[in-house]
Amino acid sequence: MENKSAYQEMIICKPPNLKNKMEMPKLSGLIEILKETIKILHSKNGKLIAKITSIYIIIVSLATISYINLSSFLQHDLLAKETFLILNSPTPPSYTEVYAAVKPDLVLILGLSLFLNLFTIFLYVFTMTATILASAETYSSEKATISFKELMMKVKSSIKRPIITLLYIYLIGIGLSVIVLFFLGSLAFLIENRSVILPTAVVVGILASILWLYLYVVFQLGMTVSIIEEGICGIQAIAKAGRIVKGKRLYGFVFNLVVQMANLIAVIPFMKMNTNGNQSMVYKGIALVILSSFSGILAMFFHMFYTVLYFQCNKIHGKSETGLMGVYEYVKLPYGEVAVDQDLP
Template sequence: MDVNGVFSFLGVLKEAFKLIPKNGKLIALVALLSVLLSMITYVALDFSILGLSQAMLSTAKSYVPRPSSFNASDPSSSTPSRLNDEFDFMREILALTFAVEIAFMFILLLIFFFTTISTILIAAVSYTGNTLSTKDLFSRVARTWTKPFLTSVYVSIHSLGFLPILVIFAAPVFIYPNIVTILITSILAIAAFLFYLYLVVIWVLAIVVSVTEEGCYGMVAMGKASELVKGQRLKGYMLTLFFILLNLIIAVVYLKISGNKIPSDSIVCGLLFEILAPLVSIYQTVAYTVLYFHCKRQHGEEAEIDIGVANYTLLPTTYPVN
């Protein structure tokens, strides 16, 4: 295996890091909006869940029998109808809690979606050596969001279709738990994981393609991404693996510190995580945008980028190399 090829993703990370300051004010604005909106959403969710939990707790306390309830002559003792009303109320609270969590999850997905589109546009424009105003950025996002949205729907369908494969691979271990099935399942799991990394590269590049290339979205964008990644698979593999491990480390550290019995430490850790997570996501998006241009260069293609200021900026096959 080519060692230089294995570590070629480091060049993408370095180039992405250097690319961010070229339109630093816009990146900072997007990052600030993403962090603030995410924090506001998380705080609102915490207060909503806390309020619902307190309502459920007070209902549960009212269910505890009072001493007088053991006196059959006491008219205020618990009756089946009263208990049914309390259980119905608790079921309503549980359903409302679930609905609130789904609603806030949808809001967070919207924040992530528009942050991703904005970051791809800024990174693509920066790669061509152009600048973009705030007005042009939001105008371009408003005109472009439908394409990456449709592509995201196709990506979600394909990613959900990958779950049955994992279930099929895991089934033999539960049916025939022995050394042979565990070994075979482990080999298949590794192969499935490598294939999943390849699919993730295609899926993410498809989003980038749908933002940067006019009239390319959905299955067309996924097909284009599949063609572009040829010759850059190892770089895409390693880049995806790097960000998977990075996000896993951040999540593990967050869970470990948030489990601390000191409330102040948990609050500080939560705030740091809510700040760090969007920043890592933005850097990851910039890195995949750089990978997209590397793939274009590999195929000797020109890139047409609608930057919202002029009609198009043609990027020649001679790309800036840092």
Template sequence: MTFNKLVGFLEILKTSIKIMSKNGKLVLMVTLIYLIISSLFVFFNISTLKPIIFDFATKVIELPYLDSQGPFFYQVLSSIQKDVKTLVGVELAFILAFIVTSIFVQAAIILLTGISYKDKKIFLKDLITRVLQVLTRLFITSFHVTLLKVGFLIFGSMLLIFPTVMISMHKIVLEMTIWVLAILVACLFLYFSVVWDLSLVVSVLEECSGIEALGKAERLVKGKKLEGFLVFLLLNLLSFVLFQVLAKMNVVKQSELTQAFLELFQTSCICLLGIFGFQAYTVLYLECKKNRGEEIEMQGSVEYSRISGIPLDEDLP
């Protein structure tokens, strides 16, 4: 049984890689747009926030040495408050723009993968139309998934803090307990994430969202949850290795240009892993539908042909 699960996991990865060639131009276009926009977000975020943070830190350090009754103290304090508002406003704008872009790309990749899985073609105009149709459903489901993930992380943090506060034990025993709990929390998070992330695919390819999409994903993935877990585990391990390598490179003092390049490289790798992850989860969804004997239906027509200036047989003289 375990061997069959491993074969199924490898088959999902193989299909996800193979499927990239179908509708390849659109997949490449969406990927490049995502990489360019993400890189611009990182660049402008750093270039915009760095001066604000430096100015804020300088004033905070200076404030304790000023006369609390003097007029200059209140000027600096007022300036700090303005910096905080600007910092929060700019950061929220970047986050909101990045979320909108990410949701658009997720919808496009899921649709392209589903269409390619059925060996069909779609054109850019039709893809954009269909993406706009599913954005609301995907946003609603993403909101529910985010709440579940945040809630689980809060629960996991409390579970890890509990031994250090409530239990008195030897230092080594305490460290081992925390490590065991941390691994358990991480595995549970990855396990539940299979359903959470699959619900995003469901909300794009089916006319449902939110709790309904989560329920359908839970029922659909029964029997193949281990394969989904292995996909999620692989992507997170690759991300972890990437962060560790780049963290070690950042330990060595680098020029600002090199640091910017490393951050852009890291952002690009994360984006590519995210795109591949949604391709893999779309393939998992389609495989689950096939194994359960359910017909794979794509909303709307996905195969089009453009005939321009070619008369039909009955119109020929």
């Protein structure tokens, strides 16, 4: 009985006190992350991050302006062909004849749109990877500096992982969008009063957007994990982000909400200008450059913020998680038996 009691005392341990970990995050924690983010911006690597962001803004602005001008020219050419076909035909042209006339322009417009979207996404991931790697280098050691060549080599070896993670995030986003649309369609079918459908759809849309911003904390942190940590990407990176963000998720959600509101405030005037046919292409181009600059700077700060958030979360949960996975091994033993190494004297 004494051996059995001693063994029971040996295997029974007091659970850790989780009271402090379960407390609601305070505003001071968010301010601390913002301060650390600003420190990175003022470091030597911060200048390199600013240069990369400037290059990103210039390339995106030039590519978008070129696309707008070229697509506008193609649309005018498309309308001219359709008008010419209608005026020079003795009978109204059929749909097949109109489609055959405008098909080359349609294919070209769609191809340019697809190319611009893919190019912008790749450039965004490239810039995000460079920003996070340079920020991580600074946060892990304030005196550490990295050259542009070294950074580009790191980006080259790391960029595949965030692309895979981003693909998973897109798939999850598409799935959630289908669920929301199915829910709205069901409501429209069930609600008899048609005047209530639009307000209901607006409310559901707002709630879905807030939910997405809350979920995106894990998604963006998963992108950061896949960039900084080697050999982890996709759903594994997202899962790890979900584990280590516990206790600090509210910080990311509040920050996402502020960034989204800032983007919305910046985009609305540009959309109004774009719908106004009286504005010249020069003014629209200038507005586009300003909008691209604002969005690029905001994205830079966004990625730096999540780099700091990653290190703070990893400091609390990452090490304990690694310790539990790498050190301890649990083995089920029969009740009352003690495992004894036979080689011991």
